[in-house]
Amino acid sequence: MPDIENDPKQYDHQRIETKWQQRWDNTPGLYAADAESSKPKYYVLEMLPYPSGSLHIGHVRNYAIGDALARYKWMQGFNVLHPMGWDAFGLPAENAAIKNKRHPYEWTHANIAEMKRQHRRMAFSYDWDREVTTCEPEYYRWNQWFFLKMLERGLAYRKKALVNWCPECATVLANEQVIDGCCWRHETTRVEQKALEQWFWKTTAYADELLRDIDEKLDGKWPDRVLSMQRNWIGRSEGTEVDFTIDGSGEKVRVFTTRVDTIYGATCVILAPEHPLAQKLMDDAGRAKAKEMVDARKLQGPGEVGKEGYFTGAYAINPYSQEKVPVWIGNFVLMDYGTGAIMAVPAHDERDFEFATTYNIPIRQVIRHPDGGLELHPAKPFTEYGIVEDSGQFTGMTSAEARKVMSAFADGAGFGNAKVTFRIKDWGISRQRYWGTPIPVIHCEKCGVVPVPENQLPVVLPVDVEITGVGQSPLASAASFVNVKCPNCGSDARRETDTMDTFVDSSWYFYRYCDAKNSTAPYDSKKIAYWFPIDQYIGGVEHAILHLIYSRFFTKVMRDLGLIQNDEPAERLFTQGMVIRDGAKMSKSKGNVVSADDMITRFGADTGRLFGLFAAPPEKDMDWTDAGAEGSYRFLGRVFRFVARNAERLTTQESTSGAATGDKKALRKLHQTIQKVTDDFNQRWHFNTSIAGMMELVNILYEEEANLSGAALGQILPAITLLLSPFAPYTAEEMWELQGRTGPVFRQSWPVADEQLAKEDAAEVVLQVNGKLRGTIRVPFGADRETLEKAAMADPRVRASIEGKQIVKIVVVPDKLVNIVVR
RNA sequence: GCCCGGGUGGCGAAACCGGCAGACGCAACGGACUUAAAAUCCGUUUCUCCGCAAGGGGAGUGCGGGUUCAAGUCCCGCCCCGGGCACCA
Numbered sequence: 001m002p003d004i005e006n007d008p009k010q011y012d013h014q015r016i017e018t019k020w021q022q023r024w025d026n027t028p029g030l031y032a033a034d035a036e037s038s039k040p041k042y043y044v045l046e047m048l049p050y051p052s053g054s055l056h057i058g059h060v061r062n063y064a065i066g067d068a069l070a071r072y073k074w075m076q077g078f079n080v081l082h083p084m085g086w087d088a089f090g091l092p093a094e095n096a097a098i099k100n101k102r103h104p105y106e107w108t109h110a111n112i113a114e115m116k117r118q119h120r121r122m123a124f125s126y127d128w129d130r131e132v133t134t135c136e137p138e139y140y141r142w143n144q145w146f147f148l149k150m151l152e153r154g155l156a157y158r159k160k161a162l163v164n165w166c167p168e169c170a171t172v173l174a175n176e177q178v179i180d181g182c183c184w185r186h187e188t189t190r191v192e193q194k195a196l197e198q199w200f201w202k203t204t205a206y207a208d209e210l211l212r213d214i215d216e217k218l219d220g221k222w223p224d225r226v227l228s229m230q231r232n233w234i235g236r237s238e239g240t241e242v243d244f245t246i247d248g249s250g251e252k253v254r255v256f257t258t259r260v261d262t263i264y265g266a267t268c269v270i271l272a273p274e275h276p277l278a279q280k281l282m283d284d285a286g287r288a289k290a291k292e293m294v295d296a297r298k299l300q301g302p303g304e305v306g307k308e309g310y311f312t313g314a315y316a317i318n319p320y321s322q323e324k325v326p327v328w329i330g331n332f333v334l335m336d337y338g339t340g341a342i343m344a345v346p347a348h349d350e351r352d353f354e355f356a357t358t359y360n361i362p363i364r365q366v367i368r369h370p371d372g373g374l375e376l377h378p379a380k381p382f383t384e385y386g387i388v389e390d391s392g393q394f395t396g397m398t399s400a401e402a403r404k405v406m407s408a409f410a411d412g413a414g415f416g417n418a419k420v421t422f423r424i425k426d427w428g429i430s431r432q433r434y435w436g437t438p439i440p441v442i443h444c445e446k447c448g449v450v451p452v453p454e455n456q457l458p459v460v461l462p463v464d465v466e467i468t469g470v471g472q473s474p475l476a477s478a479a480s481f482v483n484v485k486c487p488n489c490g491s492d493a494r495r496e497t498d499t500m501d502t503f504v505d506s507s508w509y510f511y512r513y514c515d516a517k518n519s520t521a522p523y524d525s526k527k528i529a530y531w532f533p534i535d536q537y538i539g540g541v542e543h544a545i546l547h548l549i550y551s552r553f554f555t556k557v558m559r560d561l562g563l564i565q566n567d568e569p570a571e572r573l574f575t576q577g578m579v580i581r582d583g584a585k586m587s588k589s590k591g592n593v594v595s596a597d598d599m600i601t602r603f604g605a606d607t608g609r610l611f612g613l614f615a616a617p618p619e620k621d622m623d624w625t626d627a628g629a630e631g632s633y634r635f636l637g638r639v640f641r642f643v644a645r646n647a648e649r650l651t652t653q654e655s656t657s658g659a660a661t662g663d664k665k666a667l668r669k670l671h672q673t674i675q676k677v678t679d680d681f682n683q684r685w686h687f688n689t690s691i692a693g694m695m696e697l698v699n700i701l702y703e704e705e706a707n708l709s710g711a712a713l714g715q716i717l718p719a720i721t722l723l724l725s726p727f728a729p730y731t732a733e734e735m736w737e738l739q740g741r742t743g744p745v746f747r748q749s750w751p752v753a754d755e756q757l758a759k760e761d762a763a764e765v766v767l768q769v770n771g772k773l774r775g776t777i778r779v780p781f782g783a784d785r786e787t788l789e790k791a792a793m794a795d796p797r798v799r800a801s802i803e804g805k806q807i808v809k810i811v812v813v814p815d816k817l818v819n820i821v822v823r
Numbered sequence: 824g825c826c827c828g829g830g831u832g833g834c835g836a837a838a839c840c841g842g843c844a845g846a847c848g849c850a851a852c853g854g855a856c857u858u859a860a861a862a863u864c865c866g867u868u869u870c871u872c873c874g875c876a877a878g879g880g881g882a883g884u885g886c887g888g889g890u891u892c893a894a895g896u897c898c899c900g901c902c903c904c905g906g907g908c909a910c911c912a
Contacts, residue, residue: 226827229826232907338912631848692837766842776843
C-alpha cells in the first residue's frame with residue numbers, strides 16, 4: 001500500500017498546498033507590480049468584492065479567470081498590475097451591527113481579514129501593497145474631495161426628490177431593499193414615496209458622451225449585452241418640442257414628441273397629473289382627481305395598469321393647424337420624462353389609441369402606409385412610418401422627411417424646436433444611513449449650504465454612534481458631529497447627516513490602486529497615465545448598468561477636471577457567468593453554497609480553480625457538481641504523478657527502453673497543446689477547451705509513457721508544468737521543483753510552440769459520396785486534385801456507393817475532402 | 824411590446840472560416856490490480872436497423888422552409904428558455 005502521506009510522488013493536495021502557501025507567505029512582494037519598467041504594462045482587474053464574510057465557489061471561479069490571465073501575462077513578459085480591495089461601506093454591516101451588537105467597523109474588518117486569508121489560500125496573485133479599503137478615511141476623504149469638485153463645477157446639486165420610505169422602520173430604503181413594492185424587513189408593509197431634499201450628481205450632463213462612446217470607444221471590446229443594456233438605460237430619443245397655446249389665457253404648454261409628423265392627427269393634449277399647469281387649469285374636483293392618480297401610481301407595483309384621464313375643462317391650440325383640442329390629465333403621462341405633457345395622436349400611437357377609445361376622443365388618421373391606402377385597422381393604430389396625409393403644406397412627405405422639416409418649421413415660427421431627450425436620470429447619491437461617506441457640507445441658517453473647506457477633509461465618520469435601524473439617520477443623533485460652526489460666518493450650524501451611496505466608492509477605486517498610499521491627492525496623475533486604461537476588467541454582468549455607468553461617468557468627470565487623460569476606464573470588459581448548483585444560483589438562503597474552505601480541504605485550491613474554468617466557458621453560467629470537481633482532481637493527480645515519476649527517471653539518467661517510438665506523437669501533441677492554450681488566452685478565453693487539450697495531452701503521455709526518450713521528456717515535463725501553472729499554481733510549483741528547477745513558476749517564460757513539430761505528417765482527407773461520409777484516407781499535404789480523385793476512386797467503400805451511378809461532379813478541397821456527386 | 828443572449832447524447836460541454844457532429848469531462852457498464860474495498864490503470868458508451876461475427880446501412884444539433892457538392896454553422900418564417908428595458912410620448 002502506497003504511503004500517500006509521505007510519498008512525494010503521490011498527489012497529496014494538502015501537503016503540496018500548505019507547503020507552498022507557507023513559502024509564498026514568506027516572500028514579500030511576490031506579486032508586486034513594478035512602478036517603472038522597460039516591459040509593457042498590463043492592468044488586469046477583477047471587480048472588488050463586498051466583504052460579506054467568506055469566499056464561496058462563485059468568487060473562486062470569478063477570481064480564477066483574472067488570476068489565470070495575470071499569471072499568463074507575467075509569463076509573457078508584461079509588467080502586470082493585479083490589485084484587490086474591499087467595497088467596505090454598505091448596509092449589511094449596519095444590519096449586522098443591529099443584529100449582533102457589533103460595530104460595523106469591527107464586523108467589516110473581521111470579514112476582510114477572513115476573506116484575505118482565503119484569497120491567499122487560493123493563491124490569487126494580488127499585489128497586496130496596493131490594497132484599498134473604501135471605509136477608511138484615507139480613501140473616503142477623496143470621495144468628499146470629488147464631491148466638492150463636482151459642487152464647484154455645478155455637477156452636484158440639491159433638490160427635493162421622491163425616495164422609498166418604510167413607515168414601519170421610519171427610514172429611507174435603497175431601491176435594492178424594496179421587494180415587490182414592500183419593505184424587505186416588513187414584508188407586508190408597502191413602501192411609500194416621500195419627498196426629501198437629496199443630493200444629485202449630474203450624470204445627465206454626460207448622457208450624450210456616455211452614449212456616443214459606447215459606439216466609438218467600447219463597441220467590440222465590451223460585451224454586446226452590456227452595451228445594449230447601457231444604451232437602453234441611457235435611452236436617447238430624437239424628437240421635437242412644440243408649444244400649444246391654452247385657449248383664452250394664452251399660456252403655453254410645451255409637449256415633447258418623437259413623431260411631429262403626426263401632429264395634424266393630435267386630438268387632445270394630455271398632461272401629467274402633477275403638471276403645474278394642470279393644477280392651475282383645474283378646479284378642486286380636478287385637483288382631487290389628480291392627487292388620486294398620483295397616489296395610485298405610488299402604490300402601483302410593476303406591470304401595466306389601465307389608462308385613466310380627466311378633462312381639465314381647458315382647450316389648447318395646435319400651432320400647426322390652429323385647431324382647438326381639449327386638455328386632459330392622464331395617469332400614464334410621466335412628469336419626469338420629456339416635458340411632462342404630450343399631444344395625443346390616437347391613430348398612430350398605441351397608448352393614445354387606448355386612451356381615446358376609453359374617453360371617446362376622435363381618432364384622426366394622418367399617416368398612410370407607403371404602399372397601401374388610407375385604411376385604418378378598426379382595432380389598432382398604425383404606428384409605423386409612412387406618407388403624411390391631410391397635413392397642410394406637409395402633405396405628401398415621408399414621415400422621416402416630415403420630422404425634420406416640421407421641426408425646423410417650428411423653430412422658424414418660434415413655437416418649438418428639435419430636441420434630444422434622455423431616459424437616464426441624475427444620480428441621487430444621498431442615503432439616510434450611517435455606514436457610508438459623510439457628505440461634506442454644512443447647513444447654515446445665514447449662508448445656506450456651505451461646502452466643508454478642502455483643508456478640513458476628511459469629515460470623519462464618528463465611531464461612537466448608536467445604530468438602531470429605526471428613525472432618522474444615526475448621524476443626526478451624534479451631537480458632536482452635527483453641531484458645528486459655519487466655516488463662512490462662524491455662527492452655529494448643522495452638519496449634513498446623509499452619507500453617500502456606496503456606488504460612489506466603487507466608481508473610482510481602480511484609480512487609487514495605482515497610487516494607494518497617496519495622502520495629498522487621490523492619486524498622482526503621472527501614475528494613472530502609465531497604468532490606464534485598465535487593459536482587462538472582469539466582473540459580473542449584474543453590474544452592467546449601475547457600477548459600469550457610474551465608473552464611466554466618474555472617468556469623464558475626472559478627465560474634465562484635468563486629472564487624467566483617458567476617456568474610458570477600461571479598454572476591455574469581460575463578464576463572467578454565475579455558478580449554479582442544483583439548478584439555482586448559489587446563495588445562503590437556498591442552502592446550496594459550497595464554501596471555498598470546504599473545497600480547499602476536500603480537493604484543494606487548485607482543483608477548485610481548475611474545475612471552475614473547465615466546466616463551461618467563463619462567460620457562461622456553470623453548474624457546480626462535486627463529481628465534476630472530482631474529475632478535475634483526478635486530472636491534476638494524473639499530470640502530477642506523470643511528472644513526478646518521470647522527473648526521477650530524467651534525473652537518474654535512466655534510458656528508456658522503447659527506442660523513443662512515442663516521441664514523435666507525444667511531442668506533436670505537446671506543441672499542438674501549447675498552440676491551443678496560447679490561442680485561447682489570446683483570443684476567446686475558452687479555458688474549458690485549453691484544459692481539455694491538456695487532458696488529451698496527458699492521455700497520450702500515459703499511452704506512450706514507456707516509449708518516450710529522456711530528451712523528449714526533457715521538453716515535455718517543463719512545458720506541461722508551465723502550461724498548467726496559470727490554472728493550478730500549487731501543483732505546477734511542486735512539479736517545477738520536482739524537476740530540480742527554481743521558481744516561482746509564474747516568473748518563467750511562457751512556452752513557445754514549434755510549428756514544425758506540431759504539424760501532422762499527413763493530411764487526413766474525408767471521402768464523401770453525395771455529401772455522405774464513406775471513408776477517410778491519409779495523403780501527403782498538398783496532394784493535387786488528380787491524386788486525391790484517384791485515391792478516392794480507389795477506396796472500396798466509395799466504389800461500392802458509386803457503383804452503377806453516373807458521376808456528375810467531383811468537389812476537391814485540398815488536404816481536407818473529396819465529395820463525389822452521383823446521380 | 825422593444826433590445827440582447829441561448830436551444831447539440833443520460834448530464835456539463837466541443838466543433839473558432841460552411842467540410843468526419845458529440846473532443847474533453849461526469850455518470851453508467853465491463854476488465855486489470857487487490858483476500859476485499861478504496862485509490863489507480865485499461866476499455867465500452869448518440870439513437871436505431873441488418874449480421875453469429877468482422878462489418879455495414881439509416882436517422883440525428885428546438886420546429887418548418889430555403890441556399891449549397893456539403894448546413895449545428897448562412898438566409899427566411901416560427902416555437903421555447905434566460906437576461907435587460909418597459910405607459911419614455
